[in-house]
Amino acid sequence: MNWFYLAVAVIFEIAVAISAGNAKGFTNLKWTIATLVSGAIATFFLSLALLSFDVGVGYALWTSISGVGIVVLGSLFFGQHLTFQKILGILLIIGGVVGLRLSGAA
Structure with missing residues (x-):
């Protein structure tokens, strides 16, 4: 069940980032509320x-x-460019997540 809880937390954290980007410095009330609730x-x-x-592993x-x-x-969805450096960073992050999982930390 811990992985389910983590997955839900991840989904809502992604929603936080999207909402915060649209909140325009918390000047847009709808997106500000979405940010805070998410x-x-x-x-x-x-x-x-x-x-x-x-705690350290879960947060990481x-x-x-x-x-x-x-x-x-x-x-x-937002027209941001996926560069080679970003792809490399994503691969390194995935490697780190796999490494944490293989360490038996969770």
Whole structure:
């Protein structure tokens, strides 16, 4: 169940980034509310996941998987360019996540 909680936390963390980008410095009320609500939900589910994960490992997984998701969605839907350096970074992050998983940390 810990991986399910982490997955939900990741989805809502990605929503935080998208919402915050559209909140325009918290001047757009709708997107500001979406940012705050998504952040609260993401943090809640992260806290549930951290009941099973080591805090450092769980947080590292959460931030890295969310970061990859944000970069990929940015390139697919928001016209952001996926450069060689970004792809290399994503591959390194995936390698790190796999390494943490293989370490038996969760």
